[in-house]
Amino acid sequence: MKIVAKRTAGLTDARLHYCPGCLHGVAHRIIGEAMEELSIIDRTIGIAPVGCAVFAYNFFSCDMIQVPHGRAPAVATGIRRARPDCVVFTYQGDGDLAAIGTAETVHAANRNENISVFFINNAVYGMTGGQMAPTTLANMKATTAPYGRDVEDTGGPMRVCELLASLEKPYFITRVSLLSPKDILKAKKAVKRALAGNMEKKGFHFVEMISTCPTNWGMEPLKARQWARESMIPVFPLGVFKDREAEEKEAAS
Amino acid sequence: MTEKILMKGNEAVAEAAIRAGCRHYFAYPITPQSELIEYMAKKMPKVGGTFLQAESEVAAINMVLGAAACGVRTMTSSSSPGISLKQEGISYIAASRLPAVIVNVQRGGPGLGNIAPMQCDYFQATRGGGHGDYYTPVLSPSTVQEFADMAPLAFEIAERYRTPVLILADGMLGQMMEPVVFPESYPPQRDPSDWALGCHKDRKENHIINTLFIDPNLLDSKTRILFEVYEEIKKNEVRFETYNLESRPKILVASTGTAARVVKSAIDALKEQGVEMGLFRPITLWPFPYDALHQAAAGVDKVITVELNMGQMEQDVRLALNGLCPTEFVGKAGGLVFTPEELADILRKKAS
Numbered sequence: 001m002k003i004v005a006k007r008t009a010g011l012t013d014a015r016l017h018y019c020p021g022c023l024h025g026v027a028h029r030i031i032g033e034a035m036e037e038l039s040i041i042d043r044t045i046g047i048a049p050v051g052c053a054v055f056a057y058n059f060f061s062c063d064m065i066q067v068p069h070g071r072a073p074a075v076a077t078g079i080r081r082a083r084p085d086c087v088v089f090t091y092q093g094d095g096d097l098a099a100i101g102t103a104e105t106v107h108a109a110n111r112n113e114n115i116s117v118f119f120i121n122n123a124v125y126g127m128t129g130g131q132m133a134p135t136t137l138a139n140m141k142a143t144t145a146p147y148g149r150d151v152e153d154t155g156g157p158m159r160v161c162e163l164l165a166s167l168e169k170p171y172f173i174t175r176v177s178l179l180s181p182k183d184i185l186k187a188k189k190a191v192k193r194a195l196a197g198n199m200e201k202k203g204f205h206f207v208e209m210i211s212t213c214p215t216n217w218g219m220e221p222l223k224a225r226q227w228a229r230e231s232m233i234p235v236f237p238l239g240v241f242k243d244r245e246a247e248e249k250e251a252a253s
Numbered sequence: 254m255t256e257k258i259l260m261k262g263n264e265a266v267a268e269a270a271i272r273a274g275c276r277h278y279f280a281y282p283i284t285p286q287s288e289l290i291e292y293m294a295k296k297m298p299k300v301g302g303t304f305l306q307a308e309s310e311v312a313a314i315n316m317v318l319g320a321a322a323c324g325v326r327t328m329t330s331s332s333s334p335g336i337s338l339k340q341e342g343i344s345y346i347a348a349s350r351l352p353a354v355i356v357n358v359q360r361g362g363p364g365l366g367n368i369a370p371m372q373c374d375y376f377q378a379t380r381g382g383g384h385g386d387y388y389t390p391v392l393s394p395s396t397v398q399e400f401a402d403m404a405p406l407a408f409e410i411a412e413r414y415r416t417p418v419l420i421l422a423d424g425m426l427g428q429m430m431e432p433v434v435f436p437e438s439y440p441p442q443r444d445p446s447d448w449a450l451g452c453h454k455d456r457k458e459n460h461i462i463n464t465l466f467i468d469p470n471l472l473d474s475k476t477r478i479l480f481e482v483y484e485e486i487k488k489n490e491v492r493f494e495t496y497n498l499e500s501r502p503k504i505l506v507a508s509t510g511t512a513a514r515v516v517k518s519a520i521d522a523l524k525e526q527g528v529e530m531g532l533f534r535p536i537t538l539w540p541f542p543y544d545a546l547h548q549a550a551a552g553v554d555k556v557i558t559v560e561l562n563m564g565q566m567e568q569d570v571r572l573a574l575n576g577l578c579p580t581e582f583v584g585k586a587g588g589l590v591f592t593p594e595e596l597a598d599i600l601r602k603k604a605s
Contacts, residue, residue, distance in 0.1 A: 042456060043451070045450045061459065062459060063461070064462070065450060065463070066463040066465055067318065067319075068341055068345050074312040074316050075316070075319035077316045078315065078317060078320035078323075079320065079322065079450060081277060081305070081319075082320040082323035082327070103312065104308070107308035
């Protein structure tokens with residue numbers, strides 16, 4: 001009998017705790033598959049954030065550490081300097097990465113730390129129950145923006161890729177989505193490229209993944225994906241925002 | 254013959270840390286510990302180590318968390334306001350059971366305070382400092398030599414019990430120059446391969462470092478394990494010094510760090526005037542030498558605590574004495590330091 005699909009060795013057998021329709025499981029799977037395909041599971045160190053993915057240390061089958069809210073890129077900096085031969089990734093949500101951890105994110109990118117940052121953007125704080133995130137859209141309702149986000153008062157949705165791409169040193173910055181099988185395949189390619197880039201010690205790789213939160217958005221999973229396509233993608237356009245490899249190739253030709 | 258080198262305390266502790274095998278140092282500039290971070294910036298690249306100036310104190314301690322999780326000797330340093338910012342990370346390092354060394358070259362506070370030497374972070378240092386039920390061993394040097402010697406000692410304690418260790422100095426010790434001798438050898442590092450990230454002897458299972466325990470029963474048992482370690486530390490690591498107790502003085506002075514230096518000079522001056530006083534100097538502030546102080550105070554009329562603050566260690570002194578004899582407090586805030594003459598005068602008046 002031929003096996004055509006199986007669970008990736010990059011994930012443990014632990015049952016994912018995520019809500020029905022949540023895309024964290026998809027993001028976990030493509031990272032696990034990328035680790036497996038690159039044969040780096042035994043030399044990868046993953047960093048779990050504070051947020052819905054806090055239990056990621058139970059799910060990825062590599063060495064893992066769970067760290068303070070927003071500090072994953074700083075912890076990753078310490079790890080990658082102590083273990084330069086390991087591949088180090090962080091897995092962070094929008095509150096963790098773009099609010100309380102803004103400084104750690106920006107400076108790790110600016111130093112071109114040899115780490116991969118996987119950023120799950122679903123425009124809302126999930127674990128604490130649907131509060132406003134830095135990426136919450138204008139007029140979008142959240143438990144701490146019950147009348148809709150007033151951008152005059154609370155600022156607009158932060159586009160982290162665009163922000164980081166203004167820096168000189170970061171190696172690779174891209175935004176992908178998890179909203180359709182086609183998008184997921186593209187996302188996996190980006191994840192694999194990021195981890196492979198770390199194996200070659202190229203520096204900072206940032207992969208933002210547009211995701212959904214059916215529970216806190218109060219939508220059925222399919223409706224949530226449709227809503228994300230219609231409302232989030234125009235605000236957070238997909239694409240590559242910085243690619244030093246391509247820049248260097250162009251300069252050389 | 255070992256060489257004597259004239260060094261500032263900040264430089265001496267940095268040099269000692271490097272000699273002790275620290276190769277990963279992360280910090281943020283703040284006065285009066287700047288010479289420490291600058292010394293590391295100069296020396297670390299020469300020994301193949303990591304020096305990194307972090308974007309914030311918060312980031313620096315989290316870089317230490319990352320390096321410590323990999324089982325390497327790692328250190329950060331700062332001064333009072335910066336140490337406040339590090340407390341989140343120190344709490345995680347303690348909960349994660351990771352060895353790391355943190356140097357606090359204390360300055361005046363609260364708030365921005367000033368850059369003069371004070372001992373006003375005693376409570377913060379000896380009561381955990383961050384959120385949660387935990388302690389960190391705290392070493393209190395009173396000479397530049399002792400400051401330097403505490404770097405290897407701090408690593409040794411940190412690794413033996415897998416805990417963050419704090420060296421609580423002050424701006425005076427950081428800035429003053431004294432001759433220092435560095436030992437020929439240093440304690441070897443313990444093998445971290447049964448717990449550290451990216452470090453396995455024969456890989457049977459992944460190494461997972463975590464401080465989240467949703468089940469209250471599990472967090473209770475994890476906390477109890479932590480406190481069993483603290484009992485071991487209390488049994489093995491209490492350190493203190495006594496001075497002039499052989500004169501069987503009726504007055505005992507309790508003081509630590511820079512303040513204790515001045516007390517020693519004052520005791521010498523008083524001796525010449527025919528007044529005998531003893532000094533009890535805790536070297537570990539946590540664990541505090543409660544029993545030793547209680548024994549040292551047997552038969553004295555009173556214990557006077559001298560601190561460069563408004564009275565913090567004084568509370569531990571009273572806990573140690575437990576009503577054995579009356580106590581008094583002499584202190585100065587603002588970064589003011591007693592002169593030996595001034596202090597001798599105050600102590601003599603309290604003796605009569």
